[in-house]
Amino acid sequence: MNLSKNFTLSELTVTQTELPNVPDERQIANLKRLCETILEPLRETIGCPIRINSGFRSPAVNRKIKGSVTSQHMNGEAADICVPEMKALDIVKIIARLNVPFHQLINEGTTSGATWVHVSVAPIGIKPKKEILNAFGIPGRMKYQRMAIG
Structure with a gap:
């Protein structure tokens, strides 16, 4: 099932x-x-495929991977993405500068060097926060710091 031009449910x-x-x-x-309002405009802007590391998570999947109990992934409102040829921070900057209704953008990574961007849309009826954060620490005990994109 297609969710948008370039993204599938699977x-x-x-x-x-x-x-x-x-x-x-x-x-x-x-x-x-999420696909139509954020991921498609990003893909069109960068001109190359976006890898989805994690999109929707059932509550059982979210527990298994030790996700946040309030994770927007469980509502289908968030995805963790990367573009192999790009730094996560550059993806954050591009999305922040697009006129798209993101709720959160988080520059995330692990001590092993893997990096990705968490991007979400606001719940229906809620104004997008347009919050940009940098995550640091170890999985399960991450800390978040607000970022300004100039």
């Missing part, structure tokens, strides 16, 4: 956990909104 629901990860209609609608 790529936004893939998991390495072997647990069921099937979104309901509301969650699919949120994933579609």
